[in-house]
Amino acid sequence: MRFSRRSITRLLAGAPVAAAALLSAAGSLLGPRPASAAGQEPEPQATPTEPEETPLGRFLAKEAPDLTSEEKRRVRKQVAGLEQSLKEVRAYVLANDVPPADAFRALPSGRPRRER
């Protein structure tokens, strides 16, 4: 990659997508935020300790209970960027019959096949 995922994801916070509309479309690890204009989302403020009752707090308690408060602050910053992408992906409407691009294929055994 030419740059860090954090850079990629952080740039999306400023991308001209309907971020405000997307915010309410799916659950957020960062919890609810006040609505604001698209592209002008405030940077989530780091907290010294993450209350366990918040979605991110529960996430950190489950996934990384041993992190220091500084490490949790850095995770929170990165998750904030990633969430912009997740929200856009989750909010995107697809028809039922659109398959994943990376479709599973069965693997033949390699044994000679009999003629029918």
Added chain:
Amino acid sequence: MSSDDLLYRPIGDLGKMLRARRLSPVELAEACLARIDTLDPTYHAFATVTRDLALGQAREAEREIAAGRVRGPLHGIPYAAKDLLATRGIRTTWGAKPYAERVPADDAAVIRKLRSAGAILLGKLAMIELAGGLGYSTPDSSLTGAARNPWNRDRWTCGSSSGAGAAVASAMTPFAIGSETWGSIICPSSFCGVSGLRPTFGRVSRGGAMALSWSLDKIGPMARSASDCETVLRAIEGHDPADPCSADEPPGPPSDPRQARRLGVGVLRLDFTKYGDKSVGRAFDRAVADLEKAGVRPQEAKLPALPFESATVVILTAEAATAFEDLERSGGARTLVNPDAALSFVVARAVRGSDYVKAQRIRTVCRKAAADLFAKYDVLIFPGEMTTAFPADKDFSDVSWPDAPGAMGNLCGLPAISVPCGFGDDGLPVSLTAMSGAFEESKAIALARFFQEITTWHLKRPAIAPAAA
């Protein structure tokens, strides 16, 4: 002819001299090795120099050419490979401390193909650790430190094929093999003023290459010209059952620059008002005007309004976290230069299984939209990057770096070639990228070759700085 004049020659010229026996493969390899000795302490392009191997291969090439057994256009031509391609018996570090002493037992498929073609391996090229797979935010996130840009050694080369950009731009090697997951060939080519080709996903085998993202990784050449890139592509492409994603497609036809005037060329105008260096936009606009004056008829084009970047981020985050999970278990991620590398595993857990599948479903829509777009245009052109090279000590963790065309191209597996098209106000290179439909490299290369026939940007050389005392 001076050493500089020789080493800045394109592959085609060097090949003719070698086959006519006006130049010895050993002399050429020795000239490259001498230049590496002189310049690499300044530019940090190489992770490992394979001097003995190179001279041995060069002597073999010399014997074969003398005996009239010419293997092809790369016979006797030196090259270097990004240090994520396995090389038998040679340290292959992936740019990362946990793998600093790893020595593979086999060559990667690309290395084998180039050996069969008679190319001479000069060494392994510096790269960003794990090709940026666990994130990075400073140019020195590499086992070998920050690669320096030959156009200005206080600037970076971009990543993750950082050594490849420095080595080709400074003529330490006629060509290099890089890789791209998202931007890692196009960006170093752009920052370093060289030509770089990202092939269609599956065109070049990844057998024996480090995996960062199975559905996004591609391997491709960086060289002096679009024509040189095509020559290398022809040597390394082809189906390989060892790579499950390898495409069973026939090689494309040779590119024909005379075709350029008949191509449907779409121009993507990027918005430099919110991000980027306006002088980059002006250089690109002049390049488009040069194409028009030469008879190409570009039309204004737009990308479909689809979440290319977000889908790519989600897929990449999930795939990279599982690609390097051994470093989470071993604690090796904590030995990387990037202090946040170990935390990236925690961050990746914010991606649910359903998010990954959804992103892959969106990819299906994007792939169809891209195919429809390339039914309308043969080639899309746009600025390779929106800035010139960053300072080598820059922390870009808070830098916005929009790249919708790059995201579309990588998400949809499309080929693209980046060629120099001028300079920014700071005197650093600017590039034009030409992207075409899947397995249609020939069209993008044809336009790039045509551009290089009507301009001389690719012939410009940096004023190489002497080695630091």
